[in-house]
Amino acid sequence: MSQASITRCGDTEFRWGERTYVMGIINVSPDSFSGDGLISIEAAVAQARQFVNQGVDILDIGGESTRPGADPVPVDEEIHRVVPVIERLAGEVPVPLSVDTYKSAVAQRALEAGANMINDQWGLKKDRHLAELAAEWGTPLILMSNQRDKGGYDSVIQRDIAYYDDLMAEVTLSLTSSIELSLSLGVPRENIIVDPGIGFGKSWRQELELIRRLDELRGLGYPILIGPSRKSFISKVLELPTEERLEGTAAAVAIGIARGADIVRVHDVLPMVRVCRMSDAIVRWA
Secondary structure (H helix, E strand, O other): OOOOOEEEEOOOOEEEOOEEEEEEEEOOOOOOOOOOOOOOOOHHHHHHHHHHHHHHOEEEEOOOOOOOOOOOOOOHHHHHHHHHHHHHHHHHHHHHOEEEOOHHHHHHHHHHOOOEEEEEEEOOOOOOOOHHHHHHHHOOOEEEEOOOOOHHHHHHHHHOOOOOOOOOHHHHHHHHHHHHHHHHHOOOOHHEEEOOOOOOOHHHHHHHHHHHHHHHHHHHOOOEEEEOOOOHHHHHHHOOOOOOOHHHHHHHHHHHHHHOOEEEEEEEEEHHHHHEEEEEEEHHHO
């Protein structure tokens, strides 16, 4: 299956294979794992504007922490956090706005407010209606492979054991299931993006393996997003605290691009834009 060459998102066209696109993270949550959570609309809007000035291609706005063990956020509270930010940014910034949620009620309000992409960290496992919304609104849908619902997840993280015979086979099977459900619910093939789920139900060694073997996902025929930014596997390798994961993120981004990533989701936009440009010069320029 050949990869779709173009995905349209609002007024933007993503031409896959020509360059790597940078997605900047806007965490409107007080308990972000990386310490970058924002608790006011003004702070979120200011960060978004800064990211645009630094060369970001997509803004990903989320209102619920994805750190392991985080308490779920009620739908009304998540809407209260993300929708005002999207309303402020829609029509003001020249890049697409993605809503980072696995709840269709939140996504519905975000789309009405001006979002034009859905980023589902559960790949429709929690709420299949996200695909119906994406089909109805004609928006791209990011489907992540998330293994946090697998039995033994806590043991994997705490003891660094593997419970998959083949990690990539598990990830591929998960993504294939999400893709097939999306297609059956009317999402056009060209609007599907896949994410292998770095940091979601894998041990730190498996995170490394995932990046190393990322090119195996090219066979699915869909653009690939990766999100290694500030993840804990970097500290496991470098033995550094969370606030010192920039260089590790850069290495993961560069190798990910070499292995076929089309979008990188990051906290530190300016340095990662530069990493992407240099990596593209090596990997993509003829």
